Amino acid sequence: MTAATKARRPKVKAPYLAQLDLRELVAHPSNLRRSIGDLTELRASIAAYGVWQALTVVPEDDGGHRIVAGHRRAAAAVEALEAGEWPEDQPQTVPCLVRPDLVGLTAEQIVAMLVENDQRVDITASERAAGYAQLELFGLDVAEIARRTGRKREHVQSALKLTKLGDVATAAADAGR
Structure with a gap:
């Protein structure tokens, strides 16, 4: 890359973590998931502990943020909040990885959605059972x-x-049998 190329390149802010108000988040119009499915268990988990895994968002011109990854978490959090189930000791915010470097890059945002969902593998039934067994060892x-x-x-x-x-x-x- 030449010095002239570097000079023309716009400054891009680095991604950062922030606690954002749920009301500032909007679904991405190109969200790949057409159905968010049953949120009952996710909502119950959020009601008990809040949101632990950060959503990935892109800042909008109006000060809001568009969700790139975490649509189900956001929807379950909103449900918990609206039902009065939000943890009392936690602010009504969710952790977000804010990606100003993706502003205006819709194709890259869609790639991020694909990677987020394609690479996910749920834990197996035996892994979940082993986790419950460990909790029993702690007296639960x-x-x-x-x-x-x-x-x-x-x-x-x-x-x-x-x-x-x-x-x-x-x-x-x-194996699901």
Whole structure:
């Protein structure tokens, strides 16, 4: 790159973390997800602990922010807030990675949405069960594990049974059988 090329290049602000008000966030018009699905468990988790994983947003000219990654988290957070389930000890904000470097780069924003969703792999049934078993070792009972994770008691009980069934049953559960 020549000195002349560098001189013409606009200054781009680096990404930064910020706590943003939910009311400042808007869905991306090119959001790849047509359905956000059932938010019940995610909403329960957010109601218990707030949002832990930052959303990725792009600043808008009006001072708001457009969501690039985290549409489900944002929707579940709004539901929890509107239902009066927001954690009392937490501000009504969510952590966001603000990406001013993506302003005006719609194609790059869509690439980010694809990468965010294509590369995601849920934990397996046995991995989740192992996590619940670890929580039991810390003295949490099924009801408390269910409350803290936003899952139903029956789900936690079934998952904990899986930890005692052996490799064949674990492999079958992980394969969705």
